[in-house]
Amino acid sequence: MTEKIEKMIxxxxxxxxxxxxxxxxxxxxxxxxxLQGFAHWLKVQVQEEMxxxxxxxxxxxxxxxxxxxxxxxxxxxxWKSVKDVFENALKHEKIVTDRINKIMTAAMQENDHATMSxxxxxxxxxxxxxKNADTIIKKLNFINNSSDGLFMFDKELSARVxxxxxxxxx
Numbered sequence: 001m002t003e004k005i006e007k008m009i010x011x012x013x014x015x016x017x018x019x020x021x022x023x024x025x026x027x028x029x030x031x032x033x034x035l036q037g038f039a040h041w042l043k044v045q046v047q048e049e050m051x052x053x054x055x056x057x058x059x060x061x062x063x064x065x066x067x068x069x070x071x072x073x074x075x076x077x078x079w080k081s082v083k084d085v086f087e088n089a090l091k092h093e094k095i096v097t098d099r100i101n102k103i104m105t106a107a108m109q110e111n112d113h114a115t116m117s118x119x120x121x122x123x124x125x126x127x128x129x130x131k132n133a134d135t136i137i138k139k140l141n142f143i144n145n146s147s148d149g150l151f152m153f154d155k156e157l158s159a160r161v162x163x164x165x166x167x168x169x170x
Contacts, residue, residue, distance in 0.1 A: 002110050006065040008103050009056055009115070014070045015099060016053035020046045022092060025075040026085045037154035038082050041136075045089075047162040052122070054170055059118050082150075083140045090133035097126040 001009075027042035057067045079085045100122045107115035136157075143149035 001063040001065055001112060001115065005103070005106060005110060005112055005115055006060065006063075008106055009060055009065070010068050011070075012099055012103060013053050013056035013060070013067060014072065015096070016049050016056065017069075018072050018075070019092065019096065020049035020053070021072055022075040023049060023089070025077050026079070026089065029077070029079050029085060030082060033082070035082055035150075035154050037156065037158035038085070041157040041160045042085075042089075044160045044162045047164075051162075051164065051168070052125070054168075055121075058169070063114065083137065086133050086136045086140065090130060090137060093126065093129045093133055097130060100126055 023042045023045040027039040027046065030036070030039035030042060059065075060067045076088070079088065100119060104116060104119050104123060107113075107119060139153055140150075143153060
């Protein structure tokens with residue numbers, strides 16, 4: 001693995017930790033407005049982001065690289081609505097997708113097949129991440145400020161579960 005790829009992976013690992021902070025801040029907002037189902041969904045997202053970061057951490061070690069930690073920026077703490085939360089989540093996931101694509105492009109240019117193989121999982125994962133946020137936004141648009149609809153959707157989102165793959169080691 002080249003120094004360039006190692007740096008990009010470290011930067012992305014740290015960005016995944018930042019992503020977990022963003023989702024935790026979003027969850028705190030939802031909890032503060034008594035939308036515990038939305039907050040729960042976002043807390044599961046925090047777990048996913050941490051998992052992504054630790055996958056990169058372990059990959060760096062597997063390739064004789066070294067994980068380096070950077071200062072994590074404070075996330076936003078105010079949103080206009082739960083819909084605003086998820087619009088921001090989608091915007092953020094598009095940034096993550098762009099960053100993952102840049103790592104893949106660099107790995108291709110460096111002929112680093114191991115990194116391409118590893119990051120292929122993240123390419124697929126980002127399709128799901130963007131789709132999830134987009135689907136929630138579409139449902140919120142459909143509900144259109146209906147308190148009954150919001151209550152039912154909040155209950156639906158509380159059922160989300162994160163399952164750590166059994167072979168994964170933190």
